[in-house]
Amino acid sequence: MKRILLILSVFLAYAFGAEFNMPQYETTLINVSQGTGEITDSPTIAVGSSGVVMHNFGSGASSIIARAVVTQKSAGKAQVRFEVFDMLSQKALPLPKILPASGDKVILNFLYDRALIVAPNAEIYEQVCKAFPGITFIHPDLGGAYLSYNRKPNPSRDDFRKICAQNSTGLIFIAMDGEGVFADCGSFKPLRSFKSGKVAYYQLPFYSRVGEIKTLIWDFTNGPISDYDKHYRYLLGLDSDEK
Structure with a gap:
């Protein structure tokens, strides 16, 4: 004993002498192509960081339409891969069918x-x-x-x-x-x-x-x-x- x-x-x-600090990072999609998008890079995100894509429907209404995962970082830009966001899915409600587009908001380091x-x-x-x-x-x-x-x-x-x-x-x-x-x-x-x-x-x-x-x-x-x-x-x- x-x-x-x-x-x-x-x-x-020995354990965990450094702090963990990866605050939520909000930016917008610069461009989108074949299931991937480009955003402005930040030191607060890393390859593997994930988050959500928010689409604005106007009149103050917005919704999560996809999940985003950082796949690479280079020259001040970061690439994200889009996936189905099913964390809040309910069998009685359909999944959003709107695809991410330039100008949509991306929130990384989500939760x-x-x-x-x-x-x-x-x-x-x-x-x-x-x-x-x-x-x-x-x-x-x-x-x-x-x-x-x-x-x-x-x-x-x-x-x-x-x-x-x-x-x-x-x-x-x-x-x-x-x-x-x-x-x-x-x-x-x-x-x-x-x-x-x-x-x-x-x-x-x-x-x-x-x-x-x-x-x-x-x-x-x-x-x-x-x-x-x-x-x-x-x-x-x-x-x-x-x-």
Whole structure:
């Protein structure tokens, strides 16, 4: 027990010495071509940053018509890829059929004040929450409940995207051995990383109070993860093969 407490204190001593600050950035589409657009670049956005495209219908009425993801930055301009925005979708309402056009507003770093949190144990979960007081972290019980209900002990990118959408969250923070990473919850591209200490012990697939997440008896392709760090580095694309 003393050894575990010592390792945890070392993790805290190393963890997250820098602040996370990616404020919301508003700009307009300069031009649009074949599902992509160009905007003025900003140091507050990164490749992988995501947001929404707002269309003005006149008379003070506007609506989100698409999702935008930054794909590259060069010479003062940034390229964005358009995707369907389904975070607020309802079965009773149709998706907007208006395509993004020059002059539409783009809001990037959208919902970056809210984050899912994936931590290997309760102590590190608490440390991360204290290290970034400007972020509202969604309690991992909500993610654990989603995985338990859907019998998914091996969470994928799509699982986390759905959890983010259900909780109006733009970021995911994943704490691993030696490193903590903020990633965009849609693109899953790492945005900021922070050096940390060693992890003393793991709860799989991540810390929550939900308990064991079981799979269906006949599902032989979705077993529990065996290596926490390897699994989440894989999802983040930090290893050679991306999922």
